[in-house]
Amino acid sequence: MYAIECLELTKVYKSLSALQNLTLRVEYGTSFGLLGENGAGKSTLVRLIMGFIFPTSGQLRVLGQEHVALAHAKIGYVHERPIFDPHVSGKRYLIHLSRLTGIRGVDGVKCVDEMLRRVNLQDVANRSIGTYSKGMQQRLALAQALLADPELLILDEPTSGLDPRSQWEIRQIIQGLRQEGKTILICSHYLSEVEALCDAIAIMDKGRVKLSGSVNDLLQSKQVVEIVLAEHLSACDVVSSLAIPEEYIVTMQAHTFEIQARAQSIVLDKIVQGHIPLISLNPLNQSLEDLYVHATDQEASSIPPHSLSNAGGAS
Known part of the structure; x- marks a missing residue:
């Protein structure tokens, strides 16, 4: 039922508690947004989901797997700052990665050409990546993540640092994936971006979920x-x-x-x-900004976190 399921998840680094008894569920087919300031625990949660680090306590299942490394082949991941060999062409880079995922020969080339078309890089496919703008490199990173047709796509600040045109292009791609029913987890600082691209959200603060639920229900909860x-x-x-x-x-x-x-x-x-x-x-309706400010307001920290039982909600 859930692409991601965290139950009482805690991660402690020495004396620092990065996540505290976090419970979060993301349903298949949901575009889910994680919001929070730097240090809220978003990156720690993503690292746990990817299996880069391990929880101190609690349970985590990704695509049904408790041993999350077993789910890696079905996850596409786009880092906030992807790193490429600047001397390799975009097409050669994707062909190399397609071989690593087991897609070879004519099928591999067809798959790469389709991914380049999907992210609108077909006209610069044979140019070296070092000549690409930051927006083009981010689209190449998206193409890379989509090569194996993943069940879960994790996007860490996908439009951070991009110019407005490049942000729009990335968001159009994500919107298309969302309409296809792809399960997407988006970490972002852009409230308007999350509101436009996500079905459900969780607002994190100091390692806890302060507010969660479907975007529509939360925005209509002003009463x-x-x-x-x-x-x-x-x-x-x-x-x-x-x-x-x-x-x-x-x-x-x-x-x-x-x-x-x-x-x-x-x-x-x-x-x-x-x-x-x-x-x-x-x-x-209230704005996502209103929700975010209230949820992370230090003076309101004594108010119990709200939780909705809708698709993708956390509790």
């Missing part, structure tokens, strides 16, 4: 409704005349006011009974 009245009306006057309890009101401005979602039916009844002209009633 606030905006009420827009006819322009000639004052929201303050209407609220007062209808005796709407102060505890229901979130904000008031000109002919618009916001209320707690739980009070929507009560307030709407009062508006209808009072024959108040109503232009619109709009449930409001």
Whole structure:
């Protein structure tokens, strides 16, 4: 059921606890985003998933394997700063890697040509990698990760340090993979990128998951409704005349006011009974930035982490 399953996962380096009793599940076919400041534990988690390091305690399964090295052949990994031999052409580099994965001869060349086309490098395939821009090298790294058609794709800061055009090109490729149903784990500092590319997220802070769940559910969890009245009306006057309890009101401005979602039916009844002209009633979403700031706010650290049971959620 899960491509990645972490249960009470802890990693301690000497006296430093990098991960603390972390429980996280990523379902197959989910594009999952990991958010957090430097030192939050994202890189440690990725290293554990890749089998580069081992947990101090807890359980970890990757593609159903507790011995995660057994899953390596089914994982594609793109490092934040991929390293290439600058003297080798992009095509020769991929052909060499295809042979290492067991794809040889005509099949290997066809596979490489397809990957180059997929990342839009076919026109520069025979140029040395040293002549590639950083964005082109990142696309080559993606092609490399996709050679063996992995079940799980791990992208560590895939657009970090790229110019806007290169970021857009990488995101288009990732979006295509997402639409194909590929399981993707994305570590990123770009909130808008994660919001656009991910079905579910986990926000990490100091080795713990502070908030997790599906992106849609989390963004719709503000529980606030905006009420827009006819322009000639004052929201303050209407609220007062209808005796709407102060505890229901979130904000008031000109002919618009916001209320707690739980009070929507009560307030709407009062508006209808009072024959108040109503232009619109709009449930409001919060931004991923709002979620992130609240989840990582040090003053709010005593608040228990939220958890949703939706696809890809953590608990």
